[in-house]
Amino acid sequence: MQGLSQQEFITLYESCKNTVYHFLLKLSGNPEIAEDLTQETFLKAFEVMDRFDSERGSFSSWSCTIAKNLYFKHFNRTKKETGNVSINVENFPELSGGNHDDPLELEKNSLNLALKDGVSRLPEPEKSIILLKEIQKKTLKETADALGISERTVSRRLLSAFRLLRTHLEAEGIGL
Secondary structure, three states: OOOOOHHHHHHHHHHHHHHHHHHHHHHHOOHHHHHHHHHHHHHHHHHOHHHOOOOOOOHHHHHHHHHHHHHHHHHHHHHHHHOOOOOOHHHOHHHOOOOOOOHHHHHHHHHHHHHHHHHHHOOOOHHHHHHHHHHOOOOHHHHHHHHOOOHHHHHHHHHHHHHHHHHHHHHOOOOO
């Protein structure tokens, strides 16, 4: 998309900045990291704007792909420096349980907590695939696009993630 004016880019930025920020906030669980990476995302997008093809997808999806790549670079760099970083599973209320006195609710909440713990222990990108595909109910294609990998890779890694989760739950004494 060559020949894009600065004002046209600003318009695209304004329309997508919140989407990219919230996407990064879900991944990182850290508002400061999300804010920093959002800014980096749009700086990078501006630098490589000539690679954007509106026929292949929206500017928002393209920006989220850049954001995801920058997050994983940050993730890998931080992991090497500190030894461990992960997506904050606490940002996914779908995995949280309530406080109810009903025995069935207590069992459901216990299972939710075990699942939350299991998902938080998954390596990347399996964790992201579970969170996007199964928790946020994204399609296979949407998940693949968000992570910049093929649909086949999403399917294979999703199976791997389920195996890892099953192993974790069985180790916790929860059989599925």
